[in-house]
Amino acid sequence: MITDEAERIAALGPSPRRPARDAVNPAMINNWTEALGDGNSAYPELAPPAMVQVWTMRGLHPAAEEHDPLAAMSAVLDEAGYTSVVATNCEQTYHRYLRPGEHVSVSSVLDAVVGPKRTALGEGWFVTTRSTWFVGDEPVAEMLFRILKFKPGNKSTASALQPTVSRDTEFFWQGTKLGELRVQRCSACGVVRHPPGPMCPRCNALDPGYVVATGLGEVFSYVVHHHPPVPGRELPYVVALVELSEGVRMLGELVGVPPDEVRVGLPVRVGFRPVGEFVLPVWEAR
């Protein structure tokens, strides 16, 4: 849905050129260079190129614009829960100096929307716009501007919980490191079992072996965890109890499926996710 909206907004092309409120003027140039401590004597007869955005600032109470690609895309992402923003890139290109008396206008186009990405701040989308400033029909400056819109405060800074391993269970965790989902199988009577243990509950043999499971199964039950925060996890997330084709059930996070699309009976296959020194099995839709 976010990708669809991004394509729609990008297809609208460059926004109509929006004229600056005031012409390039020495009063604003003097204030700006003074604030930044720029004593270059070429100013204010020329305007500093880095002031280009200043001329088209919207003011304290901006009117709504019919087509502002960045505002439109931000609204889409706000709606989807990516409510926080941080600017990540701003690259400006100047074609010439501006002079007092010149009147600039600006036009923007949505260049790219990339995501969802897992970042240190949380899950988010990178939104890139390109703006061009004109005097008349002459392009005088350009800007690539990229922001990260992300879901705030849903990422625990604590590290994820890791399993505790015993002599009876270490084969399982050794397996996940190799990309194998190992299910305990009694070497004496052949019964499979999960979670594993030292003695076969059917024949009482103390000879546990294992089989490497196909990793294919179906969701037997599942939950969507919203609260409270869980160390190392972004909320919400889905945990599924999966019945494997070998006949045992196993818990794992279900990844890559929106919570409202999960169903009992959903076919899944195992995947593997490194967490600290361990590799956890996770489920993916198939």
Place this chain on the structure above:
Amino acid sequence: MKGAAIAGIGATEFSKDSGRSELRLAAEAALSALADAGLKPSDVDGMVSFTMDTNSEIALARELGVPELSFFSRVNYGGGAACATVQHAAMAVATGAAEVVLCYRAFNERSGHRFGRVSTAAALTVENSWSYPMGLGTPAGTVAMVARRYMHEYGATSEDFGRVAVTMRAHAATNPRAWFHGRPITLAEHQNSRWITEPLHLLDCCQESDGAVALVVTSTSRARDLPRPPVLVRAAAQGSGPDQYVMASYYREDLAALPEMNLVGRQLWRQSGLEPSDVDVAVLYDHFTPYVLIQLEELGFCGRGEARHFLAEQGIGLDGRLPVNPHGGQLGEAYIHGMNGIAEAVRQVRGDSVNQVNGVRHVLVTAGTGVPTSGLVLGV
């Protein structure tokens, strides 16, 4: 469980921040229970609590000035211990190991260590390594997994769970001891409360509380000489089921069930000679609403998967077919790990509860669900 009775009950206030140590809460509740029983600390010679309780028997004995203890015991598995404390006490009384036994539970569960949070310490067991690291590390989460399967198998809905919460809060609303006194809820409020772990809303989850409850168990013959009418322990049982885990028994055939509670129920009916239709009031462990439905089924009040119809058509309110948790339960009164429910059962048998049901002769009480558990039948 011949010959044992509950002779006294005591409790602190139920709050979110007691401002006192857990040992002080235990001592206050114990002294209050002894006063209710018409006994002195020097009469006590036995104590039973939960393995999870931070107050040792000797610490409580020191505070109360109990000179000697000939019996002291702990019961494992969280809230599953509640009714078993009375069972162990009754067994001690029956065997002569002790004559007057204090059962107690005291904690600052809201202002101190909160069970609703992810416990990193609990995650460190080998057994929990199949659930916690996978993202299932809260009581609500573990119950939600069972609830989802129950809904899938039997067609129960979140509204069915909500009916339990609404009834408990209605009962609490008229119980001045309850945290939610005067604060009933509607089914719409239940449905609109935020998700904790889907399919559980906030109002499917019991509150977290600070407080303490203590009970005095002694022989029926001695109880008859005390000021309060004795509340007889007509039956008492523990239960652990096949392939049992703590809160995550996900690997046995039937996920949407509580076989350990079924086992408790079978023992209670056998010991007491009663059957579900003889129960006047049920105090069912209600840390999460879905397990109230499953308990009604496992204990034989209705058929498997039929609890939603029982709730809607028979009712568990004070005027329903089976009044459940007249005090408001843990959803409404307080979460004291099930011990406050036993105290309410005692009041119902005595006939002096604020939400008294008429003509109560037998009260069923259950302990924690999803864990190895226990139950009681108290009566006249």
